[in-house]
Amino acid sequence: MTTMTIESTVYHPDVSGIAATLDITGLNLWYGDKQALHGVTLPIPEGQVTALIGPSGCGKSTLLRCINRMNDLIDGLRIAGHIHLGGQDIYRPAQDPIALRKRMGMVFQKPNPFPMSIFDNVAFPMRVDGFVDRRRQAGAVEHALRGAALWDEVKDRLDDSALGLSGGQQQRLCIARAIACDPEVLLMDEPCASLDPVATARIEELIDELAGRYTIVIVTHNMQQAARASDYTAFMYLGRLVEFGATKNVFQAPLSPRTRDYVTGRFG
Amino acid sequence: MTSTSNLAPTASSNLSRTVPAKADDVRSRGEPFTWLLGGALALGCLMIAGLLALVVWNGFVTFIPKPIEVLTENSGAISAGERVRQESFRPAPDVVAKLSATARENVAGNGGYATRFLIKTGNFDLYGEDFKWVADFDVATRSLPRDMVLVERMEWGPLIGRLIGMTVDGTSVAVTDIADPRFVDAHRAARDRWRKIADLERDDIGGINARIEQERLELRSIELSEGRGSESYRRAAVTYESVAAALAKDHQRSTAEAAALVDTNKGFTATFADAQGTSKTVALDAIVRLYAANDLSWFDKIAIYLARWWEFLSDDPREANTEGGVWPALFGTFTMTLLMVVAVAPFGIVTALYLREYARQGRFVAFVRICVNNLAGVPSIVYGVFGLGFFAYLVGGTIDEVFFQERLPSPTFGTGGLLWSSLTLALLTVPVVIVATEEALSAVPRSIREASLACGASKWQTIKYVVLPRAMPGILTGIILAMARGAGEVAPLMLVGVVKLAPALPIDGTFPFIHLERSFMHLGFHIYDVGFQSRNSEAGKPMVFVTTMLLMTVVFGMNLAAILIRNRLKTRFATAAF
Ligand SMILES: Nc1ncnc2c1ncn2[C@@H]1O[C@H](COP(=O)(O)OP(=O)(O)OP(=O)(O)O)[C@@H](O)[C@H]1O
Ligand SMILES: [Mg+2]
Numbered sequence: 001m002t003t004m005t006i007e008s009t010v011y012h013p014d015v016s017g018i019a020a021t022l023d024i025t026g027l028n029l030w031y032g033d034k035q036a037l038h039g040v041t042l043p044i045p046e047g048q049v050t051a052l053i054g055p056s057g058c059g060k061s062t063l064l065r066c067i068n069r070m071n072d073l074i075d076g077l078r079i080a081g082h083i084h085l086g087g088q089d090i091y092r093p094a095q096d097p098i099a100l101r102k103r104m105g106m107v108f109q110k111p112n113p114f115p116m117s118i119f120d121n122v123a124f125p126m127r128v129d130g131f132v133d134r135r136r137q138a139g140a141v142e143h144a145l146r147g148a149a150l151w152d153e154v155k156d157r158l159d160d161s162a163l164g165l166s167g168g169q170q171q172r173l174c175i176a177r178a179i180a181c182d183p184e185v186l187l188m189d190e191p192c193a194s195l196d197p198v199a200t201a202r203i204e205e206l207i208d209e210l211a212g213r214y215t216i217v218i219v220t221h222n223m224q225q226a227a228r229a230s231d232y233t234a235f236m237y238l239g240r241l242v243e244f245g246a247t248k249n250v251f252q253a254p255l256s257p258r259t260r261d262y263v264t265g266r267f268g
Numbered sequence: 269m270t271s272t273s274n275l276a277p278t279a280s281s282n283l284s285r286t287v288p289a290k291a292d293d294v295r296s297r298g299e300p301f302t303w304l305l306g307g308a309l310a311l312g313c314l315m316i317a318g319l320l321a322l323v324v325w326n327g328f329v330t331f332i333p334k335p336i337e338v339l340t341e342n343s344g345a346i347s348a349g350e351r352v353r354q355e356s357f358r359p360a361p362d363v364v365a366k367l368s369a370t371a372r373e374n375v376a377g378n379g380g381y382a383t384r385f386l387i388k389t390g391n392f393d394l395y396g397e398d399f400k401w402v403a404d405f406d407v408a409t410r411s412l413p414r415d416m417v418l419v420e421r422m423e424w425g426p427l428i429g430r431l432i433g434m435t436v437d438g439t440s441v442a443v444t445d446i447a448d449p450r451f452v453d454a455h456r457a458a459r460d461r462w463r464k465i466a467d468l469e470r471d472d473i474g475g476i477n478a479r480i481e482q483e484r485l486e487l488r489s490i491e492l493s494e495g496r497g498s499e500s501y502r503r504a505a506v507t508y509e510s511v512a513a514a515l516a517k518d519h520q521r522s523t524a525e526a527a528a529l530v531d532t533n534k535g536f537t538a539t540f541a542d543a544q545g546t547s548k549t550v551a552l553d554a555i556v557r558l559y560a561a562n563d564l565s566w567f568d569k570i571a572i573y574l575a576r577w578w579e580f581l582s583d584d585p586r587e588a589n590t591e592g593g594v595w596p597a598l599f600g601t602f603t604m605t606l607l608m609v610v611a612v613a614p615f616g617i618v619t620a621l622y623l624r625e626y627a628r629q630g631r632f633v634a635f636v637r638i639c640v641n642n643l644a645g646v647p648s649i650v651y652g653v654f655g656l657g658f659f660a661y662l663v664g665g666t667i668d669e670v671f672f673q674e675r676l677p678s679p680t681f682g683t684g685g686l687l688w689s690s691l692t693l694a695l696l697t698v699p700v701v702i703v704a705t706e707e708a709l710s711a712v713p714r715s716i717r718e719a720s721l722a723c724g725a726s727k728w729q730t731i732k733y734v735v736l737p738r739a740m741p742g743i744l745t746g747i748i749l750a751m752a753r754g755a756g757e758v759a760p761l762m763l764v765g766v767v768k769l770a771p772a773l774p775i776d777g778t779f780p781f782i783h784l785e786r787s788f789m790h791l792g793f794h795i796y797d798v799g800f801q802s803r804n805s806e807a808g809k810p811m812v813f814v815t816t817m818l819l820m821t822v823v824f825g826m827n828l829a830a831i832l833i834r835n836r837l838k839t840r841f842a843t844a845a846f
Contacts, residue, residue, distance in 0.1 A: 098726050112719040127733065177719075
């Protein structure tokens with residue numbers, strides 16, 4: 001804990017030739033004078049679930065929010081490096097961040113439904129895209145709610161306020177909202193952090209179902225969850241990417257001693 | 269480990285002695301402060317409740333018909349009137365010296381004090397005053413004669429006396445009872461004719477005058493644009509002459525009709541004698557209402573009470589505003605406040621939106637914020653001066669020059685009016701809306717803003733769909749506060765459009781129906797006018813209370829409506845689990 005050598009990222013051999021639609025290369029990020037990300041290079045495999053793990057404050061959320069440029073809103077933020085989506089750098093000047101966010105869905109740590117009806121929550125991405133016809137929205141809303149395993153619970157009260165749902169239902173509603181526009185990438189920042197084990201299990205099942213359809217990046221503090229739900233795992237520490245590989249290998253045969261300590265629960 | 273071992277002995281050794289000592293210390297338990305806070309609250313509530321009770325009590329009792337007492341004084345003077353209030357006073361020594369022995373003893377027994385009461389004698393045209401103080405020791409006899417009548421007149425305030433006769437169509441008829449059908453019918457017919465005359469003057473003659481003016485303005489505008497010598501002007505002038513002549517004929521006919529009615533009404537009078545027997549003749553059509561005050565059943569009293577309320581709410585004022593109704597003022601207040609809200613709400617909300625959501629939060633914005641807050645401390649009369657100079661003279665003057673040239677030199681928008689009053693008050697109340705809106709916006713959780721942005725919404729879409737709806741209850745609270753502040757404001761209005769007596773309502777049946785340029789009446793100003801600008805402030809006092817109560821009711825009603833809207837919005841967010 002006391003000494004910290006500047007080490008380079010360890011990549012498992014199983015990630016050497018993967019197809020990455022989302023490719024993060026040499027990403028550095030500063031909050032004012034404080035550097036929060038140090039040269040992160042992370043190819044995120046297409047159609048797979050990638051878990052970001054690491055101790056609190058290591059920059060997982062920061063990295064995740066770089067992918068859909070949510071960090072743009074923060075004053076004094078500086079970024080160097082590249083993130084390519086489908087071969088194009090999303091930080092190039094011509095990139096419209098709003099158009100970029102339309103290609104991605106994001107689920108936050110705390111459920112944050114809008115103070116509107118359940119239907120309007122899920123239809124919101126369509127509404128901002130200019131599709132205001134409720135009948136045309138209805139199909140997509142049902143599809144998204146089924147996708148988020150919420151349809152059966154809410155189909156009779158679509159016009160009720162979303163705030164009347166339980167925490168777990170709200171979080172699934174947020175997932176439905178995130179997938180309503182068929183995004184290419186789904187970003188989840190500790191989606192189960194405020195949920196009980198039953199709700200957590202449901203969300204994990206859901207992630208399983210969604211895997212394959214979307215490229216999913218999920219931040220989690222829960223080792224079991226990462227091990228169960230993800231295909232690939234990236235371990236971060238103090239703003240650096242320490243190790244990246246297939247989940248099975250990262251958990252069972254970690255190459256970096258720091259990763260080993262973390263996944264076996266010896267520090268964190 | 270080390271910290272626990274350090275703490276343990278300190279805690280255990282001190283607990284036994286210091287804690288009970290501390291618990292006994294009143295100051296540490298904060299009781300005096302609780303009492304202080306509670307006391308301050310109680311005091312505040314008491315003062316507000318007292319004010320409300322005073323206004324409401326006086327407001328409710330004003331219209332109750334009171335008995336008329338006839339008092340014979342020791343000197344032989346007789347006076348009649350409603351008792352208004354009483355007080356104890358110290359009579360001058362020479363007055364006491366002249367009293368009878370028993371009366372002197374009474375005064376001496378009271379420590380030199382005696383009681384006197386104020387009676388409202390009415391008959392201002394006979395006595396030159398409305399009220400009279402009568403000392404208790406001066407009263408020889410007191411009676412409540414059943415034939416004493418209180419007459420509410422169009423002019424000169426109330427008359428108190430007995431009916432001693434009347435004329436019907438110029439011939440006198442011996443009637444001494446106001447319930448006599450001959451009197452009742454004649455009175456009703458005279459009032460009907462009077463109403464007819466008023467209608468003729470306002471609608472027919474007023475309408476014809478307006479049309480003549482309209483024609484003249486059209487001619488004038490042709491003159492201004494084409495010149496006096498032009499062909500079109502000559503043609504228009506010819507048309508104008510013929511139309512004006514036709515209208516003048518209409519005018520004459522209506523005037524003649526009205527004059528005939530006036531003539532007829534001259535033949536209908538009633539003669540009353542006051543308590544001392546002085547007679548006074550009153551035209552029947554000038555009698556608004558009369559009743560035998562000491563001969564009323566409960567039912568009569570309630571009927572008079574309600575009729576007076578109805579008159580108050582629905583009629584024009586008379587007698588320099590101290591009597592009659594306040595309908596124009598009520599209507600003016602309501603319209604002005606609504607217009608003000610229409611102006612202040614978008615302006616304040618947009619300003620706050622920019623300040624909070626778009627502007628860079630730096631020194632400049634902080635400075636602007638301080639300025640906005642300080643605006644609330646500028647005396648309201650200063651806003652009035654600004655409104656007059658900027659809105660009425662500058663903006664209104666320009667509008668007149670551009671659009672209403674034919675009416676110059678008499679101003680249309682270039683003087684105080686409803687629009688300028690509303691805008692001035694909007695300016696006055698806009699800080700309230702800005703501050704409340706900013707607060708409401710900053711209370712919208714970051715998490716749902718982020719959710720919206722992550723869905724691909726633009727900043728404006730986020731504000732429109734998520735932030736504003738969520739902030740709406742708070743914004744409405746600001747608007748409610750602004751409304752309450754604006755509706756009760758008087759001083760600036762005196763400069764920018766409120767008048768003592770407006771000739772017409774700002775909304776009526778003549779095109780374009782809403783006359784924003786018209787001056788108007790306002791309940792707040794009405795209170796000031798009746799209370800402090802009238803011939804006799806004592807006579808206006810009841811009116812002040814009733815009008816205050818009405819103003820408070822109006823403000824309360826409008827607030828209630830806004831609060832209901834707000835609560836309906838709030839229930840949508842009631843289960844907010846952020
Ligand atoms: N808006 C911000 N301004 C300044 N510093 C920030 C900001 N957001 C995060 N940081 C800093 O950046 C570092 C990384 O934060 P980040 O939120 O990415 O951590 P995390 O890995 O998500 O932690 P956790 O697991 O607790 O959520 C932290 O040291 C944090 O203090
Ligand atoms: Mg985080």
